[in-house]
Amino acid sequence: MQEYLIVALTLLGVLILAGLGLVVPRLRRRPQPPLPGEAVDTRTGEELAGPPVEAPEADLETGILVEAPPVEAPTVPVLETPEPTAGRLVRLRSRLARSQNVFGKGLLGLLSRDRLDEDTWEEIEDSLITADVGIEATREIVDRLREQTRVLGTRSGAELRALLATELVKALDPGLDRSLKTTTATGVPAVVLVVGVNGAGKTTTCGKVARVLVADGRSVVLGAADTFRAAAADQLATWAGRVGAEVVRGPEGADPASVAFDAVRRGIDAGVDTVLIDTAGRLQNKVGLMDELGKVKRVVSKHGPVDETLLILDATTGQNGLEQARVFTEVVDVTGVVLTKLDGTAKGGIVIAVQRKLGIPVKLVGLGEGPDDLAPFDAAQFVDALLGEPSGPNA
Ligand SMILES: Nc1nc2c(ncn2[C@@H]2O[C@H](COP(=O)(O)OP(=O)(O)O)[C@@H](O)[C@H]2O)c(=O)[nH]1
Ligand SMILES: [Mg+2]
Numbered sequence: 001m002q003e004y005l006i007v008a009l010t011l012l013g014v015l016i017l018a019g020l021g022l023v024v025p026r027l028r029r030r031p032q033p034p035l036p037g038e039a040v041d042t043r044t045g046e047e048l049a050g051p052p053v054e055a056p057e058a059d060l061e062t063g064i065l066v067e068a069p070p071v072e073a074p075t076v077p078v079l080e081t082p083e084p085t086a087g088r089l090v091r092l093r094s095r096l097a098r099s100q101n102v103f104g105k106g107l108l109g110l111l112s113r114d115r116l117d118e119d120t121w122e123e124i125e126d127s128l129i130t131a132d133v134g135i136e137a138t139r140e141i142v143d144r145l146r147e148q149t150r151v152l153g154t155r156s157g158a159e160l161r162a163l164l165a166t167e168l169v170k171a172l173d174p175g176l177d178r179s180l181k182t183t184t185a186t187g188v189p190a191v192v193l194v195v196g197v198n199g200a201g202k203t204t205t206c207g208k209v210a211r212v213l214v215a216d217g218r219s220v221v222l223g224a225a226d227t228f229r230a231a232a233a234d235q236l237a238t239w240a241g242r243v244g245a246e247v248v249r250g251p252e253g254a255d256p257a258s259v260a261f262d263a264v265r266r267g268i269d270a271g272v273d274t275v276l277i278d279t280a281g282r283l284q285n286k287v288g289l290m291d292e293l294g295k296v297k298r299v300v301s302k303h304g305p306v307d308e309t310l311l312i313l314d315a316t317t318g319q320n321g322l323e324q325a326r327v328f329t330e331v332v333d334v335t336g337v338v339l340t341k342l343d344g345t346a347k348g349g350i351v352i353a354v355q356r357k358l359g360i361p362v363k364l365v366g367l368g369e370g371p372d373d374l375a376p377f378d379a380a381q382f383v384d385a386l387l388g389e390p391s392g393p394n395a
Contacts (some may be wrong), residue, residue, distance in 0.1 A: 064153035074378035089385065090379055093381075095367040096343070102127060102348070103387050128349060131276045137352050171356075177361065179363075187271075191264055194279060195332075197329075200312040200313050203232060205338050206276050206375065207236065210245050210276055214245060220273065220275070222245055222278065223260050223278050224250070225277050227280070233247070248263035255333060263277055264304075310338050313337055319350075322354065325337075336357065337360050338364040338366065339362055
């Protein structure tokens with residue numbers, strides 16, 4: 001009898017131990033997060049269809065819930081590596097072909113004539129005005145050229161080229177600060193506001209600038225504050241997707257100021273270096289523009305100051321564009337001009353006129369529709385490109 005009891009108790013003990021052995025590991029495993037590679041979405045906890053994917057790292061680290069930028073989506077193709085900005089103006093100099101004809105061939109040809117008489121000087125003056133240099137700057141340049149050629153008795157092509165280059169560089173105010181403020185000392189993101197009329201190249205420039213910043217190892221959030229057309233935000237998102245930057249956008253017709261505000265807040269939360277805000281450029285009337293852009297700036301400023309306001313100008317609109325540009329400078333405190341489409345029918349002299357009329361440095365120039373066709377502006381390099389190859393018939 002006792003033996004039966006001992007056997008029964010032993011069996012019971014074994015059964016209890018076996019039961020615990022099955023339950024305990026389950027209890028222990030439950031609170032563990034899914035391992036990378038397990039097919040579970042870390043945000044929703046739902047099982048994913050298809051093969052296991054890597055969990056997005058940023059989400060695991062910060063716990064911030066964001067619309068994942070395409071960089072983390074497994075199906076997005078490899079990100080592009082933008083070209084470095086150093087030397088871009090030199091590399092893109094041939095894009096100024098049209099301007100090179102005016103400045104290089106035309107002006108140098110005139111200056112190389114055997115006799116520099118009144119008629120020739122007048123022709124030189126006309127050439128500069130036709131090249132959009134502006135009347136005031138043209139007079140100054142021509143006066144100095146006359147003086148120099150008289151005093152120096154300069155006749156050789158190379159010397160004349162050097163003289164003309166010196167005067168053009170001087171007219172471009174080479175001492176101006178053309179650096180872009182895209183970081184701050186305090187660690188909060190620098191805020192860059194991009195303004196200008198429709199079609200000037202604002203969205204394209206935002207995209208190109210974002211690429212440059214990413215190439216330099218900076219992190220960027222783009223704000224799609226042109227909310228009038230959904231296509232505008234899509235266009236910006238496409239640019240961003242190519243370099244893995246995040247875009248903050250609102251529904252079509254949303255308040256541009258609130259989208260801009262959200263973009264800066266997102267930039268602060270994510271700890272990025274720069275927030276670029278693309279705006280709409282409807283210019284039906286000055287009051288409407290003033291209201292809209294003024295509000296964007298005011299609302300964004302609740303987070304902190306706007307560090308850079310870039311005015312995008314289509315260089316092909318020439319002197320007419322300058323009048324529109326002035327309206328923007330009255331509405332927002334423009335800190336730099338980006339002259340786009342200098343590769344087309346634009347005349348290079350517009351750079352001189354813009355700086356002089358607006359009193360604001362040209363910081364970047366657009367020389368094509370390609371993603372890396374944006375160059376930091378440099379007066380000496382630009383003049384060199386305008387005058388074309390020194391080894392021409394005039395050298
Ligand atoms: N050739 C040339 N086209 C440009 C340049 N910058 C922008 N564009 C084109 O100008 C058009 C309008 O540009 P977009 O960025 O949409 O202008 P937005 O309305 O100011 O945002 C697009 O077709 C761009 O590809 C440039 O530097 N050169
Ligand atoms: Mg746009």
